[in-house]
Amino acid sequence: MDSFEFTKIAGAVLSALLLIFGTKTIIEMNVGHTPEKPGFVLPAAAPAEGAKSAEGAAANAPAAAGGGEEVVALLAKANAENGKAIFKKCQACHVSEKGKAPTVGPNLWDVVNRPKASYPGFNYSDAMKKKGGDWSFAELAHFLHGPKTFIPGTKMVFNGLPSASDEADVIAYLATLADTPVPLPK
Numbered sequence: 001m002d003s004f005e006f007t008k009i010a011g012a013v014l015s016a017l018l019l020i021f022g023t024k025t026i027i028e029m030n031v032g033h034t035p036e037k038p039g040f041v042l043p044a045a046a047p048a049e050g051a052k053s054a055e056g057a058a059a060n061a062p063a064a065a066g067g068g069e070e071v072v073a074l075l076a077k078a079n080a081e082n083g084k085a086i087f088k089k090c091q092a093c094h095v096s097e098k099g100k101a102p103t104v105g106p107n108l109w110d111v112v113n114r115p116k117a118s119y120p121g122f123n124y125s126d127a128m129k130k131k132g133g134d135w136s137f138a139e140l141a142h143f144l145h146g147p148k149t150f151i152p153g154t155k156m157v158f159n160g161l162p163s164a165s166d167e168a169d170v171i172a173y174l175a176t177l178a179d180t181p182v183p184l185p186k
């Protein structure tokens with residue numbers, strides 16, 4: 001084996017090693033980088049976003065699982081006067097004077113304990129018509145807490161009020177909209 005041949009072999013071996021370790025390094029770099037990126041992005045964004053979505057989930061989930069009960073529990077000390085102010089948001093779509101023709105939504109006069117989807121002359125969604133039962137305090141609480149969760153397919157495009165106590169207050173106000181106001185649950 002002359003030195004030239006040795007150089008060639010050594011060169012081949014070195015290239016092979018270079019190829020193997022080079023490839024390995026490149027793979028490791030890439031493998032190392034891919035999980036790294038989301039790892040870096042997430043911790044920065046996650047605390048804020050995570051906290052928010054956890055809060056959101058906490059605020060929304062009870063609509064399906066018991067958020068309405070929380071509202072019902074607040075009814076005993078709900079403030080109908082405050083509810084009247086909050087009701088302005090509802091007036092974008094609802095009238096509430098006795099006998100007045102419905103607008104975007106049904107007239108809400110005397111709505112507490114009235115059968116669902118029963119206001120004369122209002123074209124309710126099929127989802128609302130199928131729901132059945134009366135608007136008890138509990139049903140109103142569940143509905144206002146998350147209209148689309150309580151009645152998927154409802155035409156009421158409204159995401160609920162910012163707090164359970166606002167919901168309780170507005171329901172307390174609804175209870176006053178009747179010839180004989182409905183007493184709040186104790």
Ligand code: HEC
Nearest residue numbers: 090093104105106116117118124125128154155156157158
């Ligand atoms: C963007 C319009 C809109 C807003 C805002 C809105 N609603 Fe509605 N609401 C509707 C519509 C439309 C319906 C009929 C839903 C259906 O048929 O699925 C409805 C139905 C209802 C019903 C059922 C009545 C019945 O006769 O069966 C109640 C109770 C109700 N809304 C309460 C409220 C309250 C309280 C607020 C305010 C916190 C409010 N809504 C805000 C549009 C609205």
